[in-house]
Amino acid sequence: MSATANNPAAPRSLDVSGLPSHAFGHRAPLWWGVLLMVAIEATTMALLLVSYLYLRGNEDAWRPVRLGWPTLEVAIVQMALLLASVLPTMGAVRAARDGRLKATRARLLLATALGAAMLVLRCFEIRLLPFRWDTDARGSVFWMTFGLHTAHVLTGVLENAMMLVLLYRGRVEEKHFGDVEAGALLWYFSVVEWLPAMALLYFDPLLWPT
């Protein structure tokens, strides 16, 4: 097909009726749309982490609070749940690419349940945190980063939930398999972004002398 399109001596008409009506990965517009949205959110997260480091530079005023038991442990379990959710998400994408509806929705259900469980733990963590956003600048940047990530995970879980309702109850079309893949991009991002964020917010203070 590409040969005819690029050849100056190509026939006057290019019949596209034989082309598929959907595509996966970088071939699909929606995949690019979600990828660019991830780029925006990644820039936002990166700026908050840079802000953390910038504010930390004001050492004389910096009062790192070490998060210990049980807050740190609760946070680590959340990270583990997020990492664990990557596998079923990847499985759901693989099943979606093959057009296997049952496997897609079962794996997506598992991934969503793990994400929801992580959000439940986060609600507990919010109550455990020993400082507030208005305690000092560290509290501000901690809560802002924490809030942004919670918003990302919440968005991912709600989006997956909507997708699941569609896959179980709605009129499933071929293109919805592509939507599963595009949605997974956002989910991977909300898992990966929390690795450097946790390193800074939770583990960096442990390195400072008390």
Add this chain to the structure above:
Amino acid sequence: MNDALAATWSPGRGLSAWLREVRHTEIGKRFVVTAFLFFAAGGIEAALMRLQLSRPANAMVGPDLYNRLFTTHGSTMMFLFAVPVMQGVGTFIVPLMIGARNLAFPRLSAYSYYVYLVGGLLLYVGFSFRAGPDAGWFAYTPLSGPAFSPGKRMDVWAQMITFTELSALATAVNLVVTIFKLRAPGMSITRMPLLVWAFLVVAFMIIFAMPAVVVASSCLALDRLVGTHFFNHAEGGDHLLWQHMFWFFAHPEVYIIFLPGLGMISAILPAFTRRRVLGYDVVVLATVTTGFVAFGVWVHHMFAAGLPQLGDSYFTASSLIITIPTGLQLFCWLATLWRAPLRFATPLLFVLGFFVTFVVGGLTGVMLAAVPIDLQVHDTMFVVAHLHYVLIGGAVFPLLGGVYYWFPKATGRLLNERAGKLSFWLTLLGFNATFFPLHMLGLHGMPRRVYTYLPGSGWHHLNLFATVASGVLALGVLITFLNVIVSHRRGQRAEANPWQADSLEWAVPSPPPPYNFADIPTVSSRAPLWEEPSARGVVTGLATDQREVVVTTLLDAAPDHRTILAGPSIWPLAAAAVTGVGFIVSMFTPWGLPVAVALGVPVMVGWFWPKGRPTPLHAEQPGTKAA
């Protein structure tokens, strides 16, 4: 077949259809018209400031109103005019230039527009209730923080920023995906029009620059609303963090504003020189280079903030380097103009006006990149003169040229040429006579943003001259406004290609039908209308009873698959309304956020839940669908 296409792509009639509109031509026009209305408002604010400064110790405008005037003027021109008008032009012109029937995400473009509109109205509702922001368009902390700006004025500013940046980000994503995936078969990345390249680079710049100001304005709003300490030194915060984040956005912003202007020059020149722009590769690479280097110069706005000297030197060097790609483009255009059979129509005149004006702005830019000069003239009228030369010269002149150039495509009627030429000369002379004296006033020490000056300062002659000249400038712009209003109804009818130009938007009727191209073209050169006027191929086999389009590969634009674009919908308006409620309530209580989430979930479900005719699962791919 065209009737079937028209029935499929038409939005329908009535108010409901108007509110559900998703055609890029219509959304683009709304963006441009709204942006020019804000431009007029910003112009009136400027005129009031010029009148106030026309004589020493003037009591016409008091200091408080003057603060609100210059803040609203700057915020309007940057956030409600310059960026949105370019978004609008991109929304209107990009699909036409690449042979597409709409943007990749039509409903997202409608959402972009409505969110922008809400943000703009918020600023002006605030202004008319004496709650307009008053701490300058870059809202430096601590002045803009809770301690020195009590009340709601700066909250209005911070939320207006969030609205307009959200709108710009949505448009940027839409433009990138459209340019990547919806180009007509054969329009490989090396055959893309230069203006499309400019919009592509700008869209990427928006994606990586605008989050900085969203983070900054959100932090400011939180400092003001719930007592966070991002910018509070007493609790470990830092004012300079604001400056870094703001300028990390706002310097790329300058290029976000004028790169589309440069792209318009590349689009306009061929029609009036009868030749393609010389050095396509150079112009493309220069545009991309500018996009990258623009992210490495922001600290030159902060030379007076007392940063380490090594940092200052680095940013002086990078600020000088960025003149190189811009210079390369200028030389490419000059070579295109050289001994060409020029046709001096209004669009070309505005392009030539750009050359004169922008080069002056560029020269003062080189001066300001040097730390000693910057420290000397920082916060004076010299900077005001420089930034107006760059932005009006770099963006508004090409934009006005673009208005005269594409008006016939948008409306089906030509603008009046005599009025256009008159408008050009008055604008050019008025602009230079208004802003050139400000260089001298700045060198004489006149500070910016101070509502008056004393009689003995010796500044009153130049100020009076600038004020009178600003009347000439205003008259020049007003003539174009009137030209647009009159020609819209009574102008001479325009054919499809009134300028005998080379790019695809001129292959469709003026104004374009709702489906743009009756047959999606295939492309085999950079100037499809000149080099393949009759032998142009067409795409067949697309459904005419659905909004079906062909998706092509990223680099070669080889046909890849078919997809169905979204049609009219009320949900973008509903989503923008929810966004508006959320952000505006957030000015008063943190509950705005949960309220927005609670309202937003049903709206998102409504937006994305599949409607209409389903494509059955595992269905066989149908054969030829079109007649």
